Amino acid sequence: MKLSLIALFVSISLMTAFGQQKHFATQAELDEMTRALEADTSLAKFIGWHDDPETLYHNYKTNQHMADSIWRSDQATLSRMDIGETETFELIPLIDWFTDSDSLQGENGVSYLIKTDEATILFDMGLNPMAMHPSPLLHNMKKLGVSMDSIDLVVLSHTHADHVGGPEWSMKNTFSLSNYQIQLDDLPVYTPKPMTYPGLSPQYTPKPAKMAKGVATIGVINNPIFLNNIAEQALAINVKGKGLVIISGCGHQSIEKIVQRTDLLFDKPMHGMIGGFHFPMTESRNITWIYKYFVVNKMPWERLSDEDINYNIGLLKNKGVEFIGFSGHDSCDRSLSLFEAAFGEGFTRIVVGQTISLH
Numbered sequence: 001m002k003l004s005l006i007a008l009f010v011s012i013s014l015m016t017a018f019g020q021q022k023h024f025a026t027q028a029e030l031d032e033m034t035r036a037l038e039a040d041t042s043l044a045k046f047i048g049w050h051d052d053p054e055t056l057y058h059n060y061k062t063n064q065h066m067a068d069s070i071w072r073s074d075q076a077t078l079s080r081m082d083i084g085e086t087e088t089f090e091l092i093p094l095i096d097w098f099t100d101s102d103s104l105q106g107e108n109g110v111s112y113l114i115k116t117d118e119a120t121i122l123f124d125m126g127l128n129p130m131a132m133h134p135s136p137l138l139h140n141m142k143k144l145g146v147s148m149d150s151i152d153l154v155v156l157s158h159t160h161a162d163h164v165g166g167p168e169w170s171m172k173n174t175f176s177l178s179n180y181q182i183q184l185d186d187l188p189v190y191t192p193k194p195m196t197y198p199g200l201s202p203q204y205t206p207k208p209a210k211m212a213k214g215v216a217t218i219g220v221i222n223n224p225i226f227l228n229n230i231a232e233q234a235l236a237i238n239v240k241g242k243g244l245v246i247i248s249g250c251g252h253q254s255i256e257k258i259v260q261r262t263d264l265l266f267d268k269p270m271h272g273m274i275g276g277f278h279f280p281m282t283e284s285r286n287i288t289w290i291y292k293y294f295v296v297n298k299m300p301w302e303r304l305s306d307e308d309i310n311y312n313i314g315l316l317k318n319k320g321v322e323f324i325g326f327s328g329h330d331s332c333d334r335s336l337s338l339f340e341a342a343f344g345e346g347f348t349r350i351v352v353g354q355t356i357s358l359h
């Protein structure tokens with residue numbers, strides 16, 4: 001075993017045994033933050049709601065160090081998976097920003113129903129911003145003729161409120177399809193963090209795992225932002241005659257890491273990516289002003305540019321990706337139009353009620 005690997009394992013076990021080793025922001029980094037916060041008082045106020053900025057910066061450096069260690073260790077130890085393939089691939093958007101008709105409800109959240117040969121998967125549970133019952137998710141399911149009985153398993157991408165059914169459930173480290181937790185009989189639920197649910201034992205899936213024929217989680221990828229750590233998993237679905245389709249919640253992992261992880265796990269071409277990319281450049285539609293403070297690989301005072309978006313488009317193009325299903329829930333219209341221009345006929349907006357099928 002290489003010395004660097006030994007050092008890595010020792011440092012991880014030390015961190016496990018003695019808690020996190022603290023890492024600190026440099027004086028130059030703190031000075032840059034001070035200048036940025038002086039120039040943007042609304043950001044300073046927003047950060048102030050969370051904690052003292054200097055403490056947040058030190059925590060961020062520590063989280064970043066920890067996430068890097070886990071990432072390097074996973075990439076060094078994970079091996080190829082054979083998950084088989086599915087002939088059927090249908091994705092029915094149940095919750096997203098855009099809707100097909102006024103009888104369906106759109107919101108700043110994500111919930112997709114994915115049908116494969118062996119399993120029908122509910123991926124995420126939306127936001128339910130008004131804490132309604134029935135929630136927009138249940139309302140849309142009814143309109144689209146989707147019953148709970150048809151769902152074989154549930155996968156949660158990450159624990160942000162717009163994916164677990166609302167802030168109340170996110171804060172309690174659980175999830176919900178409506179404004180109360182309906183009974184879910186023996187439903188397998190795969191989560192990116194240890195979570196609870198009355199009467200169920202959700203299964204924490206930190207590492208890549210096959211969930212059904214042609215369906216796997218690529219495992220949890222940690223990607224800290226300034227305000228906290230984000231642990232997110234995506235699905236990889238191997239569609240016969242096409243290749244891998246990645247299903248993303250918010251895409252906080254970064255496209256770079258999703259592509260690297262997919263390369264490592266599968267000896268298959270990457271055909272498409274569907275879901276959230278988290279590219280809020282401008283405040284178009286109702287992409288709330290807060291979103292721009294949660295951009296991966298950016299500090300809250302740094303903004304996304306066209307170059308950033310085009311860099312990510314390039315990563316997907318280099319990988320041979322031909323199909324993009326783009327969520328409007330966490331990206332602005334500018335990002336959407338850049339992706340549309342780059343992928344042409346292979347681009348589609350995710351619209352509640354419009355099924356995406358690949359044949």
Ligand SMILES: [Zn+2]
Nearest residue numbers: 162249250330
């Ligand atoms: Zn989201």
Ligand SMILES: [Zn+2]
Nearest residue numbers: 158160250252
């Ligand atoms: Zn998110």
